[in-house]
Amino acid sequence: MRDSISDYDKYGGHYGGHRQGDPTIMKEMESVLGDARTILNVGAGAGSYEPLNRYVVAVEPSATMRRQRPSSLPPALVGTADQLPFDDESFDAAMAVLTIHHWPDLSKGLREVRRVTRGPVIIMTFDPNGTTEFWLKDYLPEMVEVEKARYPEIHLIKQAVGGECSDISIDVPLNCSDKFQVALYGRPEEFLREEVRNSQSAWKFLPDGVEEAFVEALEKDLESGAWDKKYGQFRNRPSIRCQLRLVVSTGVG
Numbered sequence: 001m002r003d004s005i006s007d008y009d010k011y012g013g014h015y016g017g018h019r020q021g022d023p024t025i026m027k028e029m030e031s032v033l034g035d036a037r038t039i040l041n042v043g044a045g046a047g048s049y050e051p052l053n054r055y056v057v058a059v060e061p062s063a064t065m066r067r068q069r070p071s072s073l074p075p076a077l078v079g080t081a082d083q084l085p086f087d088d089e090s091f092d093a094a095m096a097v098l099t100i101h102h103w104p105d106l107s108k109g110l111r112e113v114r115r116v117t118r119g120p121v122i123i124m125t126f127d128p129n130g131t132t133e134f135w136l137k138d139y140l141p142e143m144v145e146v147e148k149a150r151y152p153e154i155h156l157i158k159q160a161v162g163g164e165c166s167d168i169s170i171d172v173p174l175n176c177s178d179k180f181q182v183a184l185y186g187r188p189e190e191f192l193r194e195e196v197r198n199s200q201s202a203w204k205f206l207p208d209g210v211e212e213a214f215v216e217a218l219e220k221d222l223e224s225g226a227w228d229k230k231y232g233q234f235r236n237r238p239s240i241r242c243q244l245r246l247v248v249s250t251g252v253g
């Protein structure tokens with residue numbers, strides 16, 4: 001399997017530097033967390049979006065990702081979503097941020113997260129059937145296919161996690177500090193940086209040569225002004241509607 005923990009061990013070395021939790025998105029999460037005091041963060045990585053004012057237990061399988069947790073955050077436990085070392089209903093709330101598409105068994109992982117959580121389970125993900133104005137699709141139709149195949153459909157997530165579920169669409173702000181692909185909609189030059197691309201797992205799924213061809217084409221268009229002529233409006237757009245979603249399960253009760 002290419003999309004694995006070892007990929008994070010191999011390519012995730014710059015993750016913490018480029019994928020910091022964005023305050024606007026964090027606000028949305030905080031409002032769902034409500035008054036939850038104890039939080040489980042599964043697939044916690046370097047700790048993005050972990051609230052500082054609550055008691056957080058982080059679980060993360062990749063050593064490279066765990067090492068990037070800042071000293072201001074508690075260390076993460078070694079573990080995966082499908083086997084959590086906690087009793088039933090141990091936490092007030094749980095979060096799984098941009099991680100479920102890496103899990104080998106989505107249903108098992110989400111059932112497990114639901115089992116150990118009393119209150120809301122928050123899953124941040126991309127809707128593979130959602131629409132976007134993001135220009136990357138014009139350069140890289142292959143990426144659209146890759147992402148569509150990787151992200152579980154929202155109804156399957158809801159079915160797997162159970163409880164009363166809803167989903168919230170999140171607009172991504174310009175200069176979003178969590179540099180997932182669409183977050184760079186107004187900063188095309190960021191795609192020319194290898195370490196930024198390495199902090200985004202999807203590139204490893206493209207056929208050989210496609211990434212290099214994209215970088216070359218984008219660089220040329222930025223130099224000639226062709227990109228700005230066609231997409232320059234994105235540089236100042238305050239936010240973009242895209243496929244980013246928070247799926248929230250409020251508990252089985």
Ligand SMILES: C[S@@+](CC[C@H](N)C(=O)[O-])C[C@H]1O[C@@H](n2cnc3c(N)ncnc32)[C@H](O)[C@@H]1O
Nearest residue numbers: 008043044045048062065080081097099102103
């Ligand atoms: C895109 S990163 C997201 C990290 C963090 N949640 C964030 O938002 O910055 C995906 C994370 O999922 C972790 N992961 C992969 N397989 C997992 C599994 N089976 N259970 C839990 N986490 C997993 C990876 O090691 C990686 O740290």
